[in-house]
Amino acid sequence: MMPHVYGIFVFLHVVSAVIAIGPLFLLLPIIRRLRGANSQFEEAYLTVIRVTIRVVMHAGHALVVTGVLLLIFGPWPWHASWVILTMVVLLLSAVYLSRGFTQVLRKFHEPGTNKNDIIHRLSRTTWTYIGLMLIILWLMVQKPMVW
Numbered sequence: 001m002m003p004h005v006y007g008i009f010v011f012l013h014v015v016s017a018v019i020a021i022g023p024l025f026l027l028l029p030i031i032r033r034l035r036g037a038n039s040q041f042e043e044a045y046l047t048v049i050r051v052t053i054r055v056v057m058h059a060g061h062a063l064v065v066t067g068v069l070l071l072i073f074g075p076w077p078w079h080a081s082w083v084i085l086t087m088v089v090l091l092l093s094a095v096y097l098s099r100g101f102t103q104v105l106r107k108f109h110e111p112g113t114n115k116n117d118i119i120h121r122l123s124r125t126t127w128t129y130i131g132l133m134l135i136i137l138w139l140m141v142q143k144p145m146v147w
Contacts, residue, residue: 006073009066009069009074010070017140019059020062021130021133028126030049030052031045031122032123033045049101060093060094060097081146082139085139085146089139093132100128101125104125
């Protein structure tokens with residue numbers, strides 16, 4: 001494959017990584033504002049959170065596709081330890097993103113729910129997901145050979 005095409009895949013991979021991680025940091029002040037929000041603003045904040053999670057999720061899809069293309073056309077073998085570890089953490093983060101945020105957001109309007117508890121879980125979920133994404137980022141940048 002021509003080197004410039006591989007470079008395009010790298011560029012798309014990096015851009016999708018930025019889009020998959022960056023918006024998560026925007027959630028933190030929104031979640032903080034959710035604590036004292038009235039019902040009108042509360043729904044607006046929840047909508048922003050849902051849209052952000054959807055953007056992150058689709059950027060994650062692009063990240064996976066471009067990552068697979070980089071492995072197919074690039075110099076790295078599928079069995080490299082950093083590739084395998086990245087896939088493991090990626091699967092964990094995908095499950096966590098789909099289950100963590102969705103379940104927490106669904107419980108927000110359930111009767112008898114402590115909203116401060118839900119907001120705390122939402123904040124913790126966001127930080128956990130950011131942590132998982134940073135581990136993946138570290139694995140992709142450093143490419144450690146663990147075995």
